[in-house]
Amino acid sequence: MENQLSVPGRYDRLEQIAKFIEQAGEAAGLDTVAICRCQLAVDEACTNIIEHGYQGEDRGPIDIECEGGAGELVITIRDRARPFDAQTVPAPQLGDNLEEVQVGGLGVFFMRQVMDAVEFKREDGSNRLVLVKRREPHEPNEAD
Amino acid sequence: MEIATQEYKRVAVMSVTGRVDSATAPELESKLRGLVEADKNQIVLDLKDVEYMSSAGLRAMVSTLKAVKRVNGDLRICSPSPRVEEVLRLAGLTSIFSIHSSQEEAIASF
Numbered sequence: 001m002e003n004q005l006s007v008p009g010r011y012d013r014l015e016q017i018a019k020f021i022e023q024a025g026e027a028a029g030l031d032t033v034a035i036c037r038c039q040l041a042v043d044e045a046c047t048n049i050i051e052h053g054y055q056g057e058d059r060g061p062i063d064i065e066c067e068g069g070a071g072e073l074v075i076t077i078r079d080r081a082r083p084f085d086a087q088t089v090p091a092p093q094l095g096d097n098l099e100e101v102q103v104g105g106l107g108v109f110f111m112r113q114v115m116d117a118v119e120f121k122r123e124d125g126s127n128r129l130v131l132v133k134r135r136e137p138h139e140p141n142e143a144d
Numbered sequence: 145m146e147i148a149t150q151e152y153k154r155v156a157v158m159s160v161t162g163r164v165d166s167a168t169a170p171e172l173e174s175k176l177r178g179l180v181e182a183d184k185n186q187i188v189l190d191l192k193d194v195e196y197m198s199s200a201g202l203r204a205m206v207s208t209l210k211a212v213k214r215v216n217g218d219l220r221i222c223s224p225s226p227r228v229e230e231v232l233r234l235a236g237l238t239s240i241f242s243i244h245s246s247q248e249e250a251i252a253s254f
Binding site: 011012014015020036039040043044047050051085092094096099101103104106107109110113114123 | 165166167196198199200202203209210213217227230231234235236237239240246
């Protein structure tokens with residue numbers, strides 16, 4: 001399986017990215033629930049790159065690499081947008097009070113909730129995000 | 145993504161099919177806003193055929209919910225697909241939406 005995908009930073013490429021992650025997840029032996037969570041995390045990451053990093057569509061590429069094995073999938077996403085500091089992303093305001101709910105920042109929140117490891121790094125003029133998903137054998141309620 | 149809207153006497157039902165991500169959520173938000181601007185403030189959003197939803201879809205739904213609540217309307221969800229259910233739960237937004245198991249039940253709830 002081709003384990004690298006490079007696409008222009010456009011929202012209409014998110015579906016192609018999701019299919020690429022599905023294939024990589026299947027090859028790594030992840031179950032459907034885990035693959036769906038990887039797709040969500042990668043979608044949110046790529047959306048953030050386009051919206052906040054490049055600040056618009058068609059302003060730079062997104063490179064994705066998947067490495068799988070032994071029930072683990074490691075997804076590395078690189079972009080050449082301005083430096084991204086995850087610490088500066090405000091946490092979403094959630095809860096029961098509708099007027100106070102703010103869903104901005106939900107992307108990073110989702111990544112941290114659904115992945116086993118999330119690491120942001122700046123190297124060689126690029127942002128590098130590493131997302132790791134491990135197979136979870138002790139989740140009988142989340143079987144396919 | 146495909147959107148079909150049916151307008152009844154008191155309630156508008158919007159059925160969404162396919163992917164709701166950052167590429168398609170603006171269209172969903174725009175169509176929902178169109179209902180609100182036409183004073184159709186009692187809306188049922190049927191999400192049973194949504195195969196994928198990201199935070200962009202949730203943003204469209206929350207923004208519409210805020211708009212209709214301000215004019216004493218509501219946006220009620222029916223039959224959310226498992227993937228929609230999961231993102232709503234992950235975001236902790238299940239309590240702000242009225243969620244129904246069928247379109248008929250959601251319509252009758254108004």
